[in-house]
Structure formats: structure tokens, C-alpha cells
Amino acid sequence: MPTLEYVRSEIDRMRAQIGRQRKEIIQLQRAGIRTASAEALLARMQAKLDHLVVQRDEMKKVEPPEKKTRVLGGRKW
Numbered sequence: 001m002p003t004l005e006y007v008r009s010e011i012d013r014m015r016a017q018i019g020r021q022r023k024e025i026i027q028l029q030r031a032g033i034r035t036a037s038a039e040a041l042l043a044r045m046q047a048k049l050d051h052l053v054v055q056r057d058e059m060k061k062v063e064p065p066e067k068k069t070r071v072l073g074g075r076k077w
Contacts, residue, residue, distance in 0.1 A: 004063055007056045014049045021045065 002010075021042050028035045 004056065004059045007052055007059060011049065011052050011056060014045065014052065018042065018045050018049065 021038070025035050025038050025042065028038065
């Protein structure tokens with residue numbers, strides 16, 4: 001079972017990858033190149049990301065809340 005930190009990092013990585021994929025699709029469309037297969041890949045990536053987000057939310061419910069550590073003399077932002 002992956003850890004919560006792993007799932008969070010995987011979500012961040014996938015979001016960046018989806019952003020790059022979207023930009024590439026836009027470039028291909030401007031060039032007049034068909035993008036059906038790229039859009040299908042993007043849809044699969046988005047579905048996997050949605051699954052990871054659900055998994056992260058379930059893990060957050062199970063995990064106890066983190067203790068807030070306080071620093072003596074620390075700033076109060």
C-alpha cells in the first residue's frame with residue numbers, strides 16, 4: 001500500500017505531466033495535425049489522476065491529524 005506522501009507526490013507529478021500534454025495537443029492542433037490519440041491518452045491520464053485524488057482523500061480520512069509543532073518565540077504570520 002503506497003504511503004500518503006507517495007500518493008501526493010504522484011498527484012503533483014501527474015498534474016505537471018497532464019499540463020505538458022495539454023500544451024502539446026494545442027501545438028499539434030495549431031499545426032493542423034490530428035490529436036485523437038493524444039486526447040485519448042490525456043483522458044486516461046486524467047482518469048488515473050482522479051483515481052489518485054480519491055485514494056488520497058480516503059487515506060487522509062484514515063490517517064490521524066498531524067500535530068502542529070510550535071516554536072518558542074516563533075513568528076505569528
